[in-house]
Amino acid sequence: MLKILAPFLTRSASALAGLALLLAAAPALASSSCDSVTGCDWKFCEIENKLSIAQQHGNDHQIAGLKKALQEATRHCTDEGLREELIDDLQDAREDLAEHESDLAEAKANGDADDRRQYQQEVEEKKADIQRLENELSRLD
Template sequence: MLLQRSLLASLLIGAALFSTASVAAQDEAAPSGCAAKRQALAEQIEAAKQHGNSAQQAGLEKALSEVTAHCDDASLHKSREEKVLDAQHEVAQREADLRKAMAKGDQAKIDTRKTKLAEAHKELQEAQEQLEH
């Protein structure tokens, strides 16, 4: 039971990440929002069928039914706006942490804080790209 939940959670996360990457890679004429999520999941389902992966197919079909039942473009847009705000807050926090480390002069902490700030900037950029699509 726990293994099935872990597998389903992994599939849903993978589907969401794949959907996000697919949307970012497509041009303006391509579907966006919930339609893009549904399309990406349908493509993944087809790939799972072709590879005979029935467990993955079942998980993706469940994810598709959830998206179909619960996704609407307005709530998806709001959720993406919230992710951008959260990411902006994280960047601000990481910048403050870096300033503190620089004030202390501890090079190891400065390097760590720079790495964390770069990661936060990357997450912010990804969140902004998702919001645009």
């Protein structure tokens, strides 16, 4: 897909798009080999797996970003800090979900099918995000 869009993207936009695709796909790919570790070790494992994927695809921009992320995580990660970050992210996601559900109710009341589909999709995505965050948080317990 990036090859199709490449002529229309700047180098940095192309790199960001590639990183976004990798990061979106990587949790599914990386999680299985990191199941036996928790906390910061799990975070390091996830980043290392994403780094390995980026290296396999020769994406230098992703490699540089993930190496920096790994250095920062190694330097600053604590299990308690990770827990607090997940709790904050979970609270934000729940607030976003409430907002999307309100928008969905309004779209239903107005009979706007396009808005209803859009907000329904946003509600489902946010619920999945909340489930992922809750799973990550439970791994720390």
